[in-house]
Amino acid sequence: MTLFARHGYAAVSMRQIEGEVGVQAGALYNYTTDKQSLLFDLFKRHMVDLRTALDAQPPSASPQDRLEAFARFHIRFHLERPQAVFISYMELRNLTPENFRVIEELRRRYEGVLEAILETGRDAGAFHVADTRVTALAIIAMLTGINTCYRSGVRLSLAEVEAIYWDMVRKAVT
Amino acid sequence: MTLFARHGYAAVSMRQIEGEVGVQAGALYNYTTDKQSLLFDLFKRHMVDLRTALDAQPPSASPQDRLEAFARFHIRFHLERPQAVFISYMELRNLTPENFRVIEELRRRYEGVLEAILETGRDAGAFHVADTRVTALAIIAMLTGINTCYRSGVRLSLAEVEAIYWDMVRKAVT
DNA sequence: GCTGGTTCTGAACAAACGTTCAGTTAACCT
DNA sequence: AGGTTAACTGAACGTTTGTTCAGAACCAGC
Numbered sequence A, B: 001m002t003l004f005a006r007h008g009y010a011a012v013s014m015r016q017i018e019g020e021v022g023v024q025a026g027a028l029y030n031y032t033t034d035k036q037s038l039l040f041d042l043f044k045r046h047m048v049d050l051r052t053a054l055d056a057q058p059p060s061a062s063p064q065d066r067l068e069a070f071a072r073f074h075i076r077f078h079l080e081r082p083q084a085v086f087i088s089y090m091e092l093r094n095l096t097p098e099n100f101r102v103i104e105e106l107r108r109r110y111e112g113v114l115e116a117i118l119e120t121g122r123d124a125g126a127f128h129v130a131d132t133r134v135t136a137l138a139i140i141a142m143l144t145g146i147n148t149c150y151r152s153g154v155r156l157s158l159a160e161v162e163a164i165y166w167d168m169v170r171k172a173v174t
Numbered sequence C: 001g002c003t004g005g006t007t008c009t010g011a012a013c014a015a016a017c018g019t020t021c022a023g024t025t026a027a028c029c030t
Numbered sequence D: 001a002g003g004t005t006a007a008c009t010g011a012a013c014g015t016t017t018g019t020t021c022a023g024a025a026c027c028a029g030c
Helices: A002-007 A014-021 A035-055 A063-080 A082-090 A097-123 A132-144 A146-151 A158-173 B002-007 B014-020 B035-055 B063-080 B082-090 B097-123 B132-144 B146-151 B158-173
Strands: none
Touching: A002 A014, A002 A082, A035 A063, A035 A082, A035 A097, A063 A082, A063 A097, A063 A132, A063 A146, A063 A158, A082 A146, A097 A132, A132 A146, A132 A158, A132 B132, A132 B146, A132 B158, A146 A158, A146 B132, A158 B132, A158 B158, B002 B014, B002 B082, B035 B063, B035 B082, B035 B097, B063 B082, B063 B097, B063 B132, B063 B146, B063 B158, B082 B146, B097 B132, B132 B146, B132 B158, B146 B158
16 A cells, blocks of 8 residues: 555556565465455455445434534545545556446445535525535545645644634535 | 556556557657656646746736636636646656656645735635635645546536636635 | 758667466464 | 475566667758
């Protein structure tokens, strides 16, 4: 994961990975069938973890509370795993077509959760959004971009950044 | 550019590029010194074009107008060049360290424009932002993510998407 | 028709790639 | 101590990589 995140899937050789785990060329094939499935497994684990952690969140009643819970959850989850997030956004095109479809579907389902929150909120008159799908994608793009904050040297605590981002999301949809 | 955007820098061979322009292996070295400089030139051209186009925008008086002009400009510029944008966000790590520093500096200067707009707006009492740098990065992440809209099959016109995004930015900072 | 200068071909280079596998080593159970 | 299984080594495989370069092909001006 570290190597893929740092140099990219295509730029990392099996020998580099094997060197990193302290083993000679070829030994990794006792644990994986492919270089490709190393990448796919990282993707799949990340997406499954994401969904599992989301479903484990305590339920909220009002749309506002559900949106806040989602935003704060998304921020924290992504800040805790910068490498896995990085890979999940950069290496999609290095998945084989069938593997891509699997991950794409998992991602779509996650985005659908936010979309559903926005829909019920709009129908209840709590949110003002023109298009729930576009708004959901915009929010997720903004929240996921949070990782570039720290990479660009901002010196704020997790709680501070979380507060700033949630504030922007809240205002953007009301 | 098409090949780098589609498969990634590391996954594209010189022979593929040469095949695409209709020439045999090695002929490209009459025009470039390196594979690396092909990538760097794409980056540099994109960043210079971005800054040139921004500076050519008619100036606005109030912070609100300046923010609106910036947001609409950014959306349109990025929607018109999905491939160059894609490369500029995905292939940063495939630049050599010295090339990376050059591009990083150009990017920082562009982000600085938005940051300055937010600062003057905040000082004038027009915007409510806790941290101009974090907010600037959040806005840019959201706006740049606009390209994933079309990739994910949203059927809206440029003007409609532009309106939705500008509306979210406006509300998020006031 | 020749000359001078670009531009292209296509083979060649060493290095690195993903992957396989026969053979050695280590670990565990009895 | 002996036997079975799992794990690792290190060489080998055929390809492909970025890059170089001698020679062929082309095109201008005279």
